[in-house]
Amino acid sequence: MSWSICIFCGERKAAYDMSCSACNRVPASAHDFAKSLLLSSDFQWDAMDLPKSDDELTRLGECIASGRHDCISEGDVEAMVKHLSELDAYRRRWTLPMVLLFWFTPAMLFLAFVIYLVVQVIVA
Structure with missing residues (x-):
């Protein structure tokens, strides 16, 4: 089953482009959308070794929930924006x-x- 991590609160949600049930936010900008794809279990891109494992996504969700802003590399996000x-x-x-x-x-x-x-x- 595919799932994703909310880029705003770190909670688990059904898909990268859906609204989060915990914070009710949805990715709107290209930057947010790219970040959301990086935190998805179903987006495949060999150049960045995606999709991530369930354990890695859970760890990243906990990192985001703790309030840290460096959980996802900005270089990875920019590479995803460029790719898209x-x-x-x-x-x-x-x-x-x-x-x-x-x-x-x-x-x-x-x-x-x-x-x-x-x-x-x-x-x-």
Whole structure:
């Protein structure tokens, strides 16, 4: 079963993007979202050896609950923010070519075929 640690209070919650039942807060910024993914049992990323084990997540939750702010490395958080922004940029980069390939090109080919048929009928 997947679960996550709340980045604000350290309590266990069902998923990284859900509201915490203990403090009723939800990650809102890219920084918070990246931190929440680092504290999730189901997010996989080999470059950072994720997902973390249940014991490690429990230890990090206790660290956050104690009020410490250095429980998660800021370097790891920044690497995750960068990784997520690169994924988003990759998705956006392919949006226009996919639209052109799947919608515009078939429509233009159909229009060219209709024009060809009209010209053939007029010439005959």
